Amino acid sequence: MEDIATVKLNYRLPGDTAQKTLRYACPHNYEELRFISNDLQFASAITMFGLLLRNSKYAASASWSEIERIAKASKTPDDYLQNEFIELVEKAKKIYPKKGRKRNN
Numbered sequence: 746m747e748d749i750a751t752v753k754l755n756y757r758l759p760g761d762t763a764q765k766t767l768r769y770a771c772p773h774n775y776e777e778l779r780f781i782s783n784d785l786q787f788a789s790a791i792t793m794f795g796l797l798l799r800n801s802k803y804a805a806s807a808s809w810s811e812i813e814r815i816a817k818a819s820k821t822p823d824d825y826l827q828n829e830f831i832e833l834v835e836k837a838k839k840i841y842p843k844k845g846r847k848r849n850n
Contacts, residue, residue, distance in 0.1 A: 749773045778815070786819035787827060794834060797841075809838035 750771040757764055778786060793812045796804035813834045820827040 747773050783819040783821070786815055790816040790819070790834075791830065794830075794837070798837065809834060809841070813838065 748770040752769045752771065754767045754769075755764055756767070778789060781789075790812050793804060793807045793815070797807050797809065797812065813831065816827070816831050816834060820831065
């Protein structure tokens with residue numbers, strides 16, 4: 746199985762002058778959204794929300810309704826922050842009825 750990317754993180758610990766490096770190889774092991782944990786599904790909805798607000802080219806096929814559906818299906822019922830996020834999606838859906846906001850460029 747091939748890796749699709751490698752993430753390299755350079756950092757220093759507080760009070761230390763030596764630079765440290767972490768590397769992570771991202772394997773090509775995609776799973777369908779419906780097969781990943783609810784936490785990761787909800788995180789995906791949050792990511793899509795940000796991309797749609799920015800009118801990102803990476804969110805070309807995303808919609809407010811899809812984000813809302815994923816968030817509602819994967820939320821923990823008594824999680825206050827998740828419920829607040831869903832309310833934000835509902836408000837954004839009314840404010841930006843199409844794909845995303847229009848750019849002023």
